[in-house]
Amino acid sequence: MAPEAPAPIETGQTTSSDGTTIGWHRLGTGPAIVVVHGALATGEQFLPVAHALADEYTLFLVDRRGRPLSGDAEKHDLATEVADVQAVLAVAGPGATLFGHSYGGIVSAATAAAGADISALVLYEPPLPVGGPLPETALADIAAAVDSGDNDRALTIFLSDVIHAPDAALADLRQTPMWAEWAALAPVWLRELRVTTALVGDLDRFTAIRNRTLLLLGGASPQHQIDATGFLAEHVPDTTLVEFPGQEHFAHVSEPAAVADAIRSFLRRG
Structure with a gap:
């Protein structure tokens, strides 16, 4: 069948x-x-x-x-x-x-x-x-990266300093199509991180x-x-x-x- x-x-x-x-x-x-x-x-x-x-x-x-x-x-x-x-x-x-x-x-x-x-x-x-709130330094660094157009760096900071993903996991993610998709959304999810920490x-x-x-x-x-x-x-x-x-x-x-x-x-x- x-x-x-x-x-x-x-x-x-x-x-x-x-x-x-x-x-x-x-x-x-x-x-x-x-x-x-x-x-x-x-x-x-x-x-x-x-x-x-x-x-x-x-x-x-x-x-x-x-x-x-x-x-x-x-x-x-x-x-x-x-x-x-x-x-x-x-x-x-x-x-x-x-x-x-x-x-x-x-x-x-x-x-x-x-x-x-x-x-x-x-x-x-x-x-x-x-x-408690998300780390303010990490949020500031993500915002600076987004403002400079470096969404790849913004995603790296988010995953390493906010999510605390291991280096090996970051390396694996970089090899997947998801990495580029997630990085492209950085200006949008940055504001969502701010909403989260304000809660x-x-x-x-x-x-x-x-x-x-x-x-x-x-x-x-x-x-x-x-x-x-x-x-x-x-x-x-x-x-x-x-x-x-x-x-x-x-x-x-x-x-x-x-x-x-x-x-x-x-x-x-x-």
Whole structure:
């Protein structure tokens, strides 16, 4: 028997409250899952997970503002991106599941805390600054590199001084297509780092989440990701934790079937 053809992919757009166009890839049939990617990504990074879920769910893979399918505006803060996600949820319909990864997890958590009409929340390592602000020197160095047009250096500083990726991992990443893609987005994710570090005094907002929540965690992820996930597990009343042994922050890329299975199992239990 021939393997099933991948679900066809459509693109669509809506308009956020400030007039910015927000686009997405859509595939699959069934209840909606709106996927909000992280800083070093576009919606396409989640296509492998989406294809694994498309037989049972309709996936909206959002391109957050500043990415290819979406527009942008000079003003940017967390409230702006929450409004973007709410605009996509309005298209997806009431009772969608919201799935956010990394910085997209912060946006998704803030959207849920603001009372969005969703049936469930999935968060994969949103980097809440529970241990304090991001290193100011590193942020200043990244900004200087971006201002000088050296996005490669900006990415190197981010991964080494903020994420604390080992030198061997940096060397490996430089040999992949992801490196150039991530570097090109440096001006966009720099502002997202600033939003993240500004949340140090505003973490209580995330304790307002009342949705049934799945927390995803890489078994080999760094301590700051473990601590942020632990904060949510402690303060959000209805959470389920799934850990991916041996994986870190990008199991949706390295083990998409495992991530899809975790989401499917969680949603079916609901």
